[in-house]
Amino acid sequence: MGQSMMVLPTEPFSTSRMHVLQYVDVAVCATNASDDGYKKHINYMVQVNEVGKGHWVVPRRYTQFRMLWRSVQTIAHASKVKPAPANAAHVGQRTNLADFDFPKKTLKVLFVGTNSMAASVIQARVGRFHTYLSALVRFLLDFQWGEDRRHQNAITSRDATKLCWLVANFLGVPKAFRTSNTDYLHSHPL
Incomplete structure (x- = not known):
């Protein structure tokens, strides 16, 4: 079975969105069940707090x-940056992300197996998803963009840019991020 990876945009990554993670805090803190046609599923709510602006x-x-x-795993495993004393901490973070114990899929057939909508499964996933997103954001925040400090990194600037784009896309960062004078509507405060 082939695993799909998120498709990156063809245009260059906007530098104004590159450092988006300096201004946000993320939390996976709630769920809701959704009935999309014939199959019920769980939506995990990711709350993104922008410093001084509110949240979405x-x-x-x-x-x-x-x-x-999977996308982060692919980038982390493909990294050509070699471990060295200067980048040991960042390499450790990269290894933890690449080897993260991601929650397994659940399967229930008739009365055998675990239902993905079981409270214990949902609660465990919320915790793991929060841990993973927090670690990913921390990894990117610790990335050194300055030319004189790049030897401290565990991935290349190009890979860091890809990861920033993936995370910003996953978090639904608005196009007007950090440029709008209006605060966010708190339509779903958690």
């Missing part, structure tokens, strides 16, 4: 978290 909430399904995890 992005619903994400298990498969979207899994796609993000």
Whole structure:
């Protein structure tokens, strides 16, 4: 089975959106069940808090978290940056992200197996998703963009740019981020 990876945009990554993570804090803190046609599923609510502006909430399904995890795994495993004393901490973070114990898919057939909508499964996933997103954001915040400090990194600037784009896209960062004078509507405060 082939795993799909998120498709990156063809145009260059905007430098104004590159450092988006300096101004946000993320939390996976709630869920809701959704009935999309014939199949029920769980939406995990990701609350993104922008410093001094408020927050927005992005619903994400298990498969979207899994796609993000697989994309990050692919980038981390493909990294050509060699471990050295100067980048040991960042390499450790990269290894933890690449080897993260992502929650397994659940399967229930008739009365055998675990239902993905079981409270214990949902609670465990919320915790793991929050831990993963927090670690990913921390990894990117610790990335050194300055030319004189790049030897401290565990990935290249190009890979860091890809990861920033993936995370910003996953978090639903608005196009007017940090440029709008208006605060966000708290339509789904958590």
